[in-house]
Amino acid sequence: MQEILQYVVSGLTIGAIYAVIAVGFSMLFNSTELINFAQGEFVMLGAMGLVTLWGVFHIPLVLALLLTVAGVSVIGFLFERLAIRTVRNPHPIVLIIITVGASIFFRGLSMLIWGKDAYSLPPFTDTPPLDVFGAKLLSQSIWILCISLVLVAGLYFFYKKTLTGKAMQACAINKKAACLTGIPAERMVLLAFILSAAMGAVAGVIISPITMCSYDMGTMLGLKGFCAAMLGGLGSLWGSLIGGFLLGVLESLGVGLFTSGVKDAIAFIILLLILYFRPGGIISAKSVRRF
Amino acid sequence: MAIAPHRIIYLIFPSIIILAGLFVQNSYYLQVLTFIGINTLLALGLNLLMGYAGQISLGHAAFYGIGAYTTAVLTVHYGLSPWAALPCALAVSALVALIVGFPTLKLTGYYLGMGTLGFGMIVHIVFREWSDLTGGASGFIGIPPLDLGPISFSSGRNYFYLVWAIVMMCLVVSNRLINSRVGRALRSIHDSEIAAGAMGINTMSLKIRVFVLSAVFSALAGFLYAHFVMFISPGSFDFLVSIRIVTMVVIGGMASIWGALFGATLLTLLPEWLHAFSEFEMVVYGLILMVVMILLPQGLTRGVLDIYEKSKTRNR
Numbered sequence: 001m002q003e004i005l006q007y008v009v010s011g012l013t014i015g016a017i018y019a020v021i022a023v024g025f026s027m028l029f030n031s032t033e034l035i036n037f038a039q040g041e042f043v044m045l046g047a048m049g050l051v052t053l054w055g056v057f058h059i060p061l062v063l064a065l066l067l068t069v070a071g072v073s074v075i076g077f078l079f080e081r082l083a084i085r086t087v088r089n090p091h092p093i094v095l096i097i098i099t100v101g102a103s104i105f106f107r108g109l110s111m112l113i114w115g116k117d118a119y120s121l122p123p124f125t126d127t128p129p130l131d132v133f134g135a136k137l138l139s140q141s142i143w144i145l146c147i148s149l150v151l152v153a154g155l156y157f158f159y160k161k162t163l164t165g166k167a168m169q170a171c172a173i174n175k176k177a178a179c180l181t182g183i184p185a186e187r188m189v190l191l192a193f194i195l196s197a198a199m200g201a202v203a204g205v206i207i208s209p210i211t212m213c214s215y216d217m218g219t220m221l222g223l224k225g226f227c228a229a230m231l232g233g234l235g236s237l238w239g240s241l242i243g244g245f246l247l248g249v250l251e252s253l254g255v256g257l258f259t260s261g262v263k264d265a266i267a268f269i270i271l272l273l274i275l276y277f278r279p280g281g282i283i284s285a286k287s288v289r290r291f
Numbered sequence: 292m293a294i295a296p297h298r299i300i301y302l303i304f305p306s307i308i309i310l311a312g313l314f315v316q317n318s319y320y321l322q323v324l325t326f327i328g329i330n331t332l333l334a335l336g337l338n339l340l341m342g343y344a345g346q347i348s349l350g351h352a353a354f355y356g357i358g359a360y361t362t363a364v365l366t367v368h369y370g371l372s373p374w375a376a377l378p379c380a381l382a383v384s385a386l387v388a389l390i391v392g393f394p395t396l397k398l399t400g401y402y403l404g405m406g407t408l409g410f411g412m413i414v415h416i417v418f419r420e421w422s423d424l425t426g427g428a429s430g431f432i433g434i435p436p437l438d439l440g441p442i443s444f445s446s447g448r449n450y451f452y453l454v455w456a457i458v459m460m461c462l463v464v465s466n467r468l469i470n471s472r473v474g475r476a477l478r479s480i481h482d483s484e485i486a487a488g489a490m491g492i493n494t495m496s497l498k499i500r501v502f503v504l505s506a507v508f509s510a511l512a513g514f515l516y517a518h519f520v521m522f523i524s525p526g527s528f529d530f531l532v533s534i535r536i537v538t539m540v541v542i543g544g545m546a547s548i549w550g551a552l553f554g555a556t557l558l559t560l561l562p563e564w565l566h567a568f569s570e571f572e573m574v575v576y577g578l579i580l581m582v583v584m585i586l587l588p589q590g591l592t593r594g595v596l597d598i599y600e601k602s603k604t605r606n607r
Contacts, residue, residue, distance in 0.1 A: 035401040086585050092400035093347050097541055098584045100349070100534060105577025112570060219530065223412070226405060261420040268409040268416075275406045276394040 005135040007256040008249055013141040015248020016148040017207045021225025022232065022240035023152060024199030030172040030235045031192035037099040038079070040222015041106035042197045045072050046204020047213040048110055051119045061124060069201045075106075076197020080190055103219065111215040118212035144206045151202060152241050159237070168192060172235075220264060224251075227271040233280055301463065308455045312448055321447040323563055325519060328454035329512050330555035334539040335461055335548070336508025341537070342545030343469060344501045345481030346396060347404050350411020351536050354506040356418055356528030357384045358513025363431045363523055364424055373437050377514055384510030385503045392502040396495065399484075411533050418525040430524030437518045444518075454515055458552075461508060465548050468504075477501060478546070509536075531573075538580055544590030553592055 021043060028036055049068035053059045059067070083098055123140035130137040158165040170178040171188040179185050203221070211217065224247065232243025247267060254266045315321055337351050361380035365371040371379075395406045418425050425431060436445035437453070444450045468474050479487040480494050488494050517523050535558065543554020562572055587594030 035405070037404075083581055083585065088585075088588065091588070092404075093341070093345065094584050094588045096347055096349075096401060096404045097537065098581050100537070101577045101580025101584065103577070104531075104534060104573050105581065108571065108573025108575075108577055111573060223408070227409075230405075259420075261416070265413055265416045265420075268412045271409045272394075272406060272413070275398055275402055275409070279398075279402065 002134050003256065004253070005133060007252045009132060009135045009137055009141070011249035011252030012245055013138070013144050013210070013248070014252065015228075015245035016144045017203050017221070017244070018224050018228040018247050019241045019244025020148045020151060020199055020203040020206070021221060022229035022244050023155065023237060024196040024203070025226055025229040026235050026237060026240045027155075027199065028192050028196040029229075031168060032189050034084070034095055035099070035226070036196065037096065037222070038103035038106060039196065039200050039225060040218035040220070041103045041110075042072050042076065042200025042218070043204040043207070043221045043225075044110060044213075044215065044218030045075060045106065046201030047208040047211075047217065048114055048119075048204075048215070049201070050205045050208050051114075051121060051213050055119060055121050065205055068205055069198050072201035072204070073194045073198045076194050076200075077190065079197070080193035084193070103222075107215055107218065114215055116215065118214040120212055121209045123209045138210070140206075140209045144210075147202065147206050148241075151199075152237060156237055164191070223271075224267045227267045227274075230271060230274045230279075304462075305459060308452075308459070312452055312455075318447045321451050323559065325447070325451045325454050327556050327559045328451070328458045329516050329519070330536075330539060330559050331458050331552050332461055332508055332512035332515070333536045334543060334551035334555040335458075335465055336505035336512070337536050338540045338543070338545065338548070338551040339465060339468070339477075339501055339508070340505040341540050342547065342550075343474065343477045343481060344498055346498055346502070347537075348407040348502075348505075348533075349404050349530075349537065350407040350409070350414070350533050351505070351509055352528040352530070352532035353411045353414035354384045354388065354509035355513040355516070355532065355536075356414060356523075356525075357387060357506075358510025359517035359523045359528070360418060360425055360431070360513075361510070362514045363434045363517050366435050367431070367433055368424070373435060373514075373518055374439075377511075380514050381507050381510050384506045384513075388503045388506030389499065392499045396498045396502060408530070408533075411530060415525055415529050418528060425525070428525060430522055432522050434517050434521045434523065436521065450519055454519075457511065457515065461511070462548060462552070469548065473497070481546070534580075535576070538576060540590075542579060542583055542591050544592035544594070547590065547592050550590055550592040554590070 021039065024039055024042070025035065028034060028039075046068055049071055050064055053064035053067055054061055057064075079102060083102055084095070087094060087098065123138065124143050125139055127139040129139065130142065159169050160166075167178065167183045168188045168191060170181070170183055171185045175185050178188070200222075203225070204218075207221070225244070228243040228247045229240050230243070231247055232239030232241065247270065250270070251263055251266050255263045311324065312321075315324065333351070333355060336354075337348060340346050340348055358380045361383045362373060362376040365376040365379055366373050391410055395403065395410065398406050419428050421427075436443070437450070438444055442449060444453050469477070476487065476492045476497055479490065479492060480497065484494050513528075516527075539554035539558050540551060541554070542557060543552070544550030561575070583591065583594075589597065
């Protein structure tokens with residue numbers, strides 16, 4: 001029982017990260033109907049950025065966090081401008097290959113910059129682990145859980161309360177109609193790209209102290225994030241959150257109760273099952289994929 | 292006997308292969324040429340699916356690996372002759388494609404991409420984790436070389452001829468298929484699945500059939516790869532390999548049989564030519580994929596042909 005509780009707690013930690021990545025997928029999908037196969041690389045860039053700024057150059061943590069997220073957002077901006085906006089034939093097959101190409105490009109680039117070594121970082125703060133009914137909750141896990149929950153809640157209010165957020169949502173619902181009401185739809189798409197890249201970067205910086213950071217860490221995390229987004233229903237914020245936590249816990253239990261070899265397979269089996277039987281996700285009753 | 296002009300290529304192509312086999316003495320070059328042949332098979336198979344039927348697959352290395360591992364397991368663990376293992380490898384791959392194809396090919400666009408990607412990942416994990424059967428992450432050694440009666444294919448030249456004879460056969464089969472009634476139906480799916488359905492084409496059954504055929508091509512390539520290299524490991528069939536196959540198809544030109552040959556040749560030679568390429572391999576692959584898709588979404592051969600035809604009509 002004690003063990004299972006420990007698995008659930010560590011599952012929630014990793015699940016929070018999947019949730020943040022999934023939110024990035026969902027936001028972009030809402031505004032552009034596009035699935036960015038390079039989303040995981042933004043996570044990797046976030047983690048590697050923090051490794052460089054905080055771990056190597058010893059820039060104060062908060063500043064390093066902000067700089068990393070801002071830097072990755074700029075990369076997201078450039079990516080949209082250079083690679084997505086210039087496409088003449090936005091057929092899904094073309095966009096899939098472009099984003100896959102971008103993902104390989106980013107991975108190759110960071111291999112050139114950081115090499116093939118894996119880096120690790122200390123936790124954000126040095127507090128002792130918290131005791132939850134006998135299960136240990138690391139201080140970094142608390143950070144991860146808090147940051148991801150605050151982030152999703154913040155995004156929710158951004159969409160519901162601010163004018164920009166509402167405009168983005170209008171674009172997501174009907175781009176042409178949004179244009180008619182004077183919303184600059186192109187700029188909203190760009191904003192969605194930047195925000196989703198920033199989401200990836202946030203996931204990257206918060207995961208960096210609890211994992212080994214290397215140039216190839218992004219692919220698997222990105223795919224898991226996508227699994228989580230599909231699980232909760234692509235395009236839904238709260239769905240992504242629940243999907244992320246669910247996937248994290250299932251994976252953690254799978255590793256604990258079976259072997260660690262099946263860890264990665266669990267997410268993909270879930271992905272295939274969801275794709276085959278319930279493409280709308282477990283939450284949505286209909287195949288509606290909106291907020 | 293008169294030969295139709297478009298069939299002349301069937302005479303030229305084997306002649307080039309025979310001449311190449313005679314004149315290339317360097318065993319390294321023969322090895323590279325053999326790899327080009329194997330990659331052409333892979334690109335050809337995926338091209339049928341992606342270029343003609345318009346169904347993306349980001350997990351084709353799975354079928355490549357299934358072909359290679361099936362023959363490896365059967366010949367080493369069960370002592371079967373490779374020629375008896377060949378139909379088994381093709382059948383296993385076809386069966387897996389059939390089972391996976393039914394639910395997967397119902398998906399479209401991004402979902403299809405993700406579905407095939409997930410499938411490829413699962414197969415890769417199976418290769419890595421089922422270590423009793425596959426040797427796990429450290430690989431599978433001791434795959435026997437091929438021989439046919441007195442002819443041994445363990446020499447580079449003979450294997451080169453074997454691979455290219457098979458490539459030639461597959462090229463002819465693909466060409467015949469594409470220019471048949473079925474081929475036209477396939478291309479109609481590419482343009483619009485709904486319209487194709489309205490014209491009375493059973494799109495689902497056709498998509499599954501072409502998926503199975505392309506899996507069989509990949510398994511054939513896997514069989515040839517396993518008996519050529521005699522050592523296989525899960526790393527040879529991972530996600531990046533799937534992407535490499537997609538790149539070959541995309542670069543060569545989707546919906547072009549000879550484009551598959553061209554793309555496979557280019558992407559096999561490129562890393563060999565640039566010696567320091569290994570570090571830059573991923574960056575270059577990524578860039579090529581993006582730039583070609585942005586500028587020439589039809590691929591290099593088709594794109595260049597289009598530009599040529601456009602300039603011709605403009606000059607008139």
